[in-house]
Amino acid sequence: MTNTERLLLVIEDDEAFARTLSRSFERRGYQVLGASGYEEAAALLEQHTPGYAVVDLKLKGNTSGLACVQLLHEHEPDMLIVVLTGFASIATAVEAIKLGAVQYLAKPSDADDIEAAFGHVAGSTEIEVTNRSTSIKTLEWERIHAVLAETDFNISEAARRLGMHRRTLARKLEKQRVK
Numbered sequence: 001m002t003n004t005e006r007l008l009l010v011i012e013d014d015e016a017f018a019r020t021l022s023r024s025f026e027r028r029g030y031q032v033l034g035a036s037g038y039e040e041a042a043a044l045l046e047q048h049t050p051g052y053a054v055v056d057l058k059l060k061g062n063t064s065g066l067a068c069v070q071l072l073h074e075h076e077p078d079m080l081i082v083v084l085t086g087f088a089s090i091a092t093a094v095e096a097i098k099l100g101a102v103q104y105l106a107k108p109s110d111a112d113d114i115e116a117a118f119g120h121v122a123g124s125t126e127i128e129v130t131n132r133s134t135s136i137k138t139l140e141w142e143r144i145h146a147v148l149a150e151t152d153f154n155i156s157e158a159a160r161r162l163g164m165h166r167r168t169l170a171r172k173l174e175k176q177r178v179k
Contacts, residue, residue: 006030009050013060024111057085073100082117089145
């Protein structure tokens with residue numbers, strides 16, 4: 001079993017992005033392992049104990065990166081886990097942190113952002129609290145993502161629970177997608 005201080009596991013199903021991210025971290029002195037989903041990550045954990053992990057929230061086949069976060073945290077509670085997502089929401093951010101992630105970043109994020117997130121694990125009282133009220137669109141977006149998280153990102157089931165057509169939900173997700 002290898003236990004390397006600068007060992008990083010990247011769980012990302014977009015091969016091009018995973019390759020780019022891996023190269024960036026290798027240039028920074030990390031040894032990088034890659035997995036495209038839960039099963040591959042679990043297999044790698046049988047042989048390795050990374051100190052760092054970057055996990056995409058939504059993986060192919062509607063697999064949730066939250067399950068990967070839970071697996072990683074159970075394997076090594078001190079692992080610094082950063083969740084990346086193109087579908088940012090408060091509900092999934094809260095769940096990611098509860099399951100063991102230290103940070104939650106919206107895409108696009110690069111190696112600089114992720115490495116900074118690894119270094120910023122303690123909470124801060126210096127964050128400004130705004131007095132802005134939440135819009136109806138934001139509330140709808142948060143509800144959609146809460147239901148998506150509950151259904152493990154199964155669009156059909158989430159649409160059923162939200163009482164809307166699957167295509168309507170898909171359109172809303174595409175319209176609000178964080179790029």
